Amino acid sequence: MRHIIPKTYREALEHLKSGSLHILAGGTDLMVQNRAWSETPVAFKKDTLYVYNLEELRYIEREGDMLHVGALASYDMLERHPDTPSALKRCIALLASPGLRRVATLAGNIGNASPAADGVLVLYALDARVVLDSADATREIPIEEAITGPGRTAFEDGEMIREIRIPLEDFDSERFKKVGGRKADAISKVSFLGAAAFDGDVIKDLRLALGAVNTTVVRRREIEAQYQGLTAADLKARSQEIREAYAPYVRPIDDQRSTATYRRQVALNLIEDYIHSL
């Protein structure tokens, strides 16, 4: 196995031409997934490109109403940055442990494509987009197109994430709820992000996203759209209907962390409870 440590982003992209490589930023998923006997090297099954020291990708910049998050910006940097959306900050405060947050990245979370990744859930709700570079092209795709299934992305060999673009919008209401096996340092059994913006008493923007209940994060723009233009009171009156509208998309599994029945019930409770809070 080759371990490649490029000095520049350009050099990294050149290496990526050679085929399928692990791209390692913080390593908080890859190192665990490929762990080996203590005191022996990590057991990667593919050549690995270590991008962690590419300082040119370690940035968070605001440009008008858009936040540009470089691929190597850690969760810790995001949590401290003044322009990071509050919904993402709420999520980061409960994500993994302080040590992991120092090195883990949003880009890595996207690349790992776990349906239980809390950071990715927030990106779905905030209409984030992913900028991918290869040695000779660049493209930008919405987050829901970037992730295609558990551990699967739409990235081509040769591509890597340069940055994530998050539109900065104001919401009148926001709720992030992580349901893990314990209060801190746990992988989500279910996670939820709800956000809403009002024009007076009328809902002008409603966003609901659920994590760990399907192969990818669940966000249904068509359902959200149906309820825009209603007053909060009308919306609350229809909370049961909204709950039922999401039911077909909540298709969790039984695993070592929880049961499908529990995840389903809690995911739908979270939606209903959020609607009632508006």
Added chain:
Amino acid sequence: MKKQDISRSIEKVDSREKISGAAAFTSDIKLDGMHYAKSVRSPIPRGRIKQVNLPSLPKGYVVVDHRDIPGENVVKMIHDDWPVFPKTEVAYIGEPILLVVGPDKEKVAELADAVEIEFEELEPTFGFTNSAIDLHYDKGDPDRAFETAARTVSYEYETGYQDQAYIEPQGFVGYLDEGTYTLVGSIQCPYYVKNAVLATMAADEDDVRVIQAPVGGAFGGKEEFPSLTATQLAVALRKVQKPIKFIYEREEDMIATTKRHPSKVRMEAALDENNNIQGLRAHVGLDGGAYLGLSGVVLSRGMLAATNAYTIDNVWVDGDVYVTNTVPNGAFRGFGAPQMIFAIEMFIHHVAKEVGEDTYTFRTRHQVSQGDLTSTGGVYRDPIILDEMSKKAEEISDYHRKRKEYEDPDTFKGIGMSWFLHGCGFTGSGEQEKIKARVKLKKDADGTVRILVAAVDMGQGPKTTFRKLVADVLDLPLEQVLFPYPDTRYVPDSGPTVASRTMMVVGGLLARAAKDLKESWREGEVQEAMQRYKQPDYIEWDQDRMKGDAYPAYSWGVNVVEVEVSKVTYEVDIKHVWSVYDLGKAIDERIVLGQADGGQAQGVVGLGYLEVMEHEGGALKQKNLTDYIIPTAVDMPKTENHIMDNPYPLGPYGAKGVGELTLVGGPPAVALAIEQAIGRRVRKAPVTPEYIMELIHNG
């Protein structure tokens, strides 16, 4: 000068070396020419080994298996069913079959991966069906009590697996020192290890030496399992003739080492016309896993706690250990008592509800008093201050007011209380007949006194408390009394570090030895003082009929837990735990409070609510610390602990057992609080959000 109260805390003598990282744990040991051993494990729950196909082994790499054992292929404990290396059959997923040993770790791992074993798979056994140990006792006339009952009430309770989740996995470093098998490891019981190795190696007493390294937590998990790894390592040392490091990875440790027994307990009460319990029947079932190990003793301690802190005149208790094709279960802080105390505390409560009585009054009416007969007809000889303790617990927690307020189902809040006892020291006549503990103090010419005992500091504090105790008796400064890590070459067998016996029994002997030494003290001379355990004359125990005094003394406790349950996610916010303990006398208050916090983390939060471990077809589903959830600091509620003095005449300065007491009563206290919050009867621990949801939706 007036002496300070012994309970007054001092800095733990090993805090600095542990916090700074200076302490050398087993994995920190590096020896010249050191080899590494790795286990090849069974991937199936039950099967016959048909053939072992080894890769070609480079020079210096060897495979060690049952053919290399010079003595008995049995891990010497109580029963002879647990092989050092299985010869023909495997009995659980993760069972270690052979070792690959060599100088380079990567190569050893590669070779271990390349070993292919062909099995003929056999139908595995799971669940509570295949009984291998059946115990029974009774008291009074239980048949008559049930025949004449005005009514009977019965319930069944369950608890799950629990992993000790010590920070440091199991491990040893071994080497041959002029022909002596020398094993340095993370252990609780140096002499258990030594005796097991002697049998397997057919060696002479002086050919085996066991040394305790600093231990990164044990909680019972390093009571019997190290006897397996040590015997395997000794067999490998004999073949390889090089120093070998043999340390389990976390996942190996989780799939292959002993856990707390899952339990099923059926309880039945016979009530008279005034709703007094005149008879109790209990059946205690433990899932023993693949090999018996200590399961019979665990069952016995569980059964003995059947009446907990209540006096019931007519009792019938039966228990079984069921053998299954799963990881062997064994010692874990509490040793069968947490399962039983969960059942009886929930049951007392459920019986009261069934007959429409206030649960608190109902308990109080059945509460034990000094002079009452125990479940096995022994006598509670020493003063019992449970009344005072429960009053204190009510007062500091505002129990009665909250209990009333939270009856309103809309609050989704609850408060629960448990009362409990824990028998101190070995069950029955174990101390007298099996352990026969001996301790030694050795004084050098310069007046330095060394404590020579086999008791292990695994975080619970004897490195500090024994020195404090002996120094206090001898009127010496702490620095003049040393307690080196136990080494069987120098220390007598003072018994295993288990059963909350360390301070009460070993410490008791040390205090007496120190008194002897003080009385015979001669300046400038080398002197020794020995003491041997002698059971008090009034203790009578019939092991076969399980009758008489099961324990020389009891510690007591009350836990109160307050919770709030989320209606949306069914998660429990454990808000506060209040505890009152009678452990005789604290030898160091802060160390006792540390035990209380730890016991509550494992008992209230862990076993009561958070820690889930299950198997599917014999394969554990939670096999690392990502999936096996133990409490973090954030999950810990506020705690308030009160220690009440009630000195036990035969304990040093009155001390009784501490370590297990702080865990055993936790699960029912949190379960009863959750029960009130959700208005449903809880019959299973841990009371997980998944179970709470099920109860709310299905009753």
